Amino acid sequence: MMKVKSLKCMELVLCCCLILSCIVSTIGASSPLKVGYYRKSCPRAESIVRNAVTKAVSQNPGIAAGLIRMHFHDCFVRGCDGSVLLDSTSNNLAEKSHPANNPSLRGFEVIDEAKAKLEAICPNKVSCSDILAFAARDSALRAGGIKYAVPSGRRDGTESVFDDVTQNLPPPSLNAEQLVQNFARKGLSLDEMVTLSGAHSIGVSHCSSFTDRLYKFNATHPQDPSLDRKYAASLKRRCPKSSAQDRTVNLDSLTPQRLDNQYYVGLKYNRGLLTSDQTLLTSPLTSKNAWNNANYGSNWSAKFAAAMVRMGSIEVLTGKQGEIRRMCSVVN
Ligand code: HEM
Ligand SMILES: *[C@@H]1O[C@H](CO)[C@@H](O)[C@H](O)[C@H]1NC(C)=O
Ligand SMILES: *[C@@H]1O[C@H](CO)[C@@H](O)[C@H](O)[C@H]1NC(C)=O
Numbered sequence: 001m002m003k004v005k006s007l008k009c010m011e012l013v014l015c016c017c018l019i020l021s022c023i024v025s026t027i028g029a030s031s032p033l034k035v036g037y038y039r040k041s042c043p044r045a046e047s048i049v050r051n052a053v054t055k056a057v058s059q060n061p062g063i064a065a066g067l068i069r070m071h072f073h074d075c076f077v078r079g080c081d082g083s084v085l086l087d088s089t090s091n092n093l094a095e096k097s098h099p100a101n102n103p104s105l106r107g108f109e110v111i112d113e114a115k116a117k118l119e120a121i122c123p124n125k126v127s128c129s130d131i132l133a134f135a136a137r138d139s140a141l142r143a144g145g146i147k148y149a150v151p152s153g154r155r156d157g158t159e160s161v162f163d164d165v166t167q168n169l170p171p172p173s174l175n176a177e178q179l180v181q182n183f184a185r186k187g188l189s190l191d192e193m194v195t196l197s198g199a200h201s202i203g204v205s206h207c208s209s210f211t212d213r214l215y216k217f218n219a220t221h222p223q224d225p226s227l228d229r230k231y232a233a234s235l236k237r238r239c240p241k242s243s244a245q246d247r248t249v250n251l252d253s254l255t256p257q258r259l260d261n262q263y264y265v266g267l268k269y270n271r272g273l274l275t276s277d278q279t280l281l282t283s284p285l286t287s288k289n290a291w292n293n294a295n296y297g298s299n300w301s302a303k304f305a306a307a308m309v310r311m312g313s314i315e316v317l318t319g320k321q322g323e324i325r326r327m328c329s330v331v332n
Contacts, residue, residue, distance in 0.1 A: 065203025079315025081157030144259025176283030201263035207239030
């Protein structure tokens with residue numbers, strides 16, 4: 001009798017502990033990071049990254065889009081641990097080689113350049129994952145005048161696995177419900193998902209990411225009816241059915257170089273390029289959020305900045321976890 005009771009008690013305690021540690025680890029997702037983490041150990045860390053980004057973006061504005069996307073792809077796969085920056089090796093296919101990243105992900109050379117400068121002035125101090133988080137922030141400032149402080153202190157992971165990309169990154173074919181679920185798995189809300197999708201107000205997509213909408217929507221409709229007719233016609237000219245080359249198209253047809261809320265305005269005109277874009281306004285689940293972002297640009301910018309910080313704290317490594325990589329493309 002006694003034995004059974006104490007066993008039950010133990011189970012209860014264990015269960016409570018589990019729940020508690022679960023709560024702590026979710027809430028604590030952002031708390032181990034802090035703004036100005038390198039103030040003492042490498043005071044010029046953030047300005048060196050900013051200079052590298054400014055230089056690169058003034059030569060090629062598309063790099064801003066590349067760096068913001070790279071931070072997203074880092075954070076959704078194994079957390080923001082710089083795993084997206086690691087090269088494949090003879091016995092490991094890394095995230096970088098996945099079709100979601102290769103060949104479209106761009107801006108790696110900016111991270112490498114900032115890292116080289118930082119290793120020269122404060123070796124072994126600034127993680128690659130932090131450099132990427134800073135670079136995404138600096139890109140948002142260049143491309144949209146969006147300003148926010150980045151909590152830092154991330155450490156770099158030592159593994160990068162091809163299949164993790166398939167498991168975690170949302171493909172462009174998803175509908176609103178699937179997108180909400182995908183982001184919820186990373187602790188991000190429905191509104192954060194809709195708001196972060198506004199990153200598609202800059203940058204480009206390859207034709208291969210959306211041509212199903214033009215040529216093979218379903219058995220009875222070759223073309224997605226939620227796509228504006230004229231827009232679809234111009235996309236077909238740009239992306240012919242049988243084309244050897246995979247061309248690129250601006251994600252936001254209204255203000256393609258400016259990180260702003262015009263992406264959501266484009267959705268009102270049925271000019272969302274990806275299925276995952278147009279669904280945000282078409283689906284009753286998210287349409288109110290998308291309309292709000294279309295109508296209130298400064299509210300969207302503020303929410304975007306906050307959501308970037310939240311995304312940047314997904315499953316981060318801190319303290320003694322991981323390492324500070326010496327080169328961002330290889331583990332130490
Ligand atoms: C909501 C789910 C999302 C899906 C399904 C998605 C999918 C895609 C796809 C298919 C492309 C085009 C890739 C290509 O063909 O070249 C793209 C580009 C891009 N994505 Fe997303 N994305 C999502 C969310 C995000 C988020 C949260 C961000 C950042 C906060 C982001 C930032 C970007 C940027 C900036 C580009 C343009 C990249 C460039 O021009 O180099 N995306 N996305
Ligand atoms: C194809 O899509 C259209 C428009 O959404 C829809 O009305 C139709 O029922 C679909 N047909 C099939 C065979 O799924
Ligand atoms: C955006 O607007 C909503 C609704 O008006 C408000 O609750 C929210 O605080 C605003 N968010 C930001 C970050 O300004």
